[in-house]
Amino acid sequence: MDRGHRTVAHTADVRIEAWAPDRDGCLAEAVAALVATFADTDGVPATGETTFELPVGDDDELLVGLLDEVIFRLETEGTLPLVTEAQPADGGLRVRWRTVDADAVELVGAVPKAVSLHALRFDRDATGWRCAVTVDV
Known part of the structure; x- marks a missing residue:
């Protein structure tokens, strides 16, 4: 299974x-999918x-x-992640982001305000891991 992401009409x-x-x-x-929106x-x-x-x-809580x-970091620091590396850490998650100032990129859509828990999905199937998330803009 390859890695990837997409935006779905909503x-x-x-x-x-x-x-x-x-x-x-x-x-x-x-993370890449969210930023790309x-x-x-x-x-x-x-x-x-x-x-x-x-x-x-749990996995859903870590995704959200x-x-x-x-x-939060966009609102408080004005930064965006370009590359995300994540690994388990004592039941939580250790994350490393390579970042850029938001002023250095072109905004092409509505800036997200919150992650919705409605219809959240994050699970593993026979081919790998998949998630689906609705983001309030």
């Missing part, structure tokens, strides 16, 4: 889907790096927490 909000052979890869693709980062070099940990939680962190 009334008034944005719906993203992501997939990868492993859970952490799927989480990274979900509102920013064109193609060819933009990373100018910063940050690491953080998400607390213990990670996407919420994208929105």
Whole structure:
């Protein structure tokens, strides 16, 4: 199974889907999908790096927490992740982002406000991990 993500048509909000052979890869693709809904980062070099940990939680909580962190950092620091590396850490998640200032990218869509829990999906099937998330804009 390859890694990837896409945006799915959704009334008034944005719906993203992501997939990868492993859970952490799927989480990274979900971050890329979220950023792609509102920013064109193609060819933009990373100018910063940050690491953080998400607390213990089930897979759904880690997915929502990670996407919420994208929105939080955009609002408070004006930064966006270009590359995401995630790995398990004591029941939680250790994340490393290579980042860029939001001013350095072209905004191409509505900036997300929150991650919705409605119709959230994050699970493993015979081919790998998949998630689907609705984002309020």
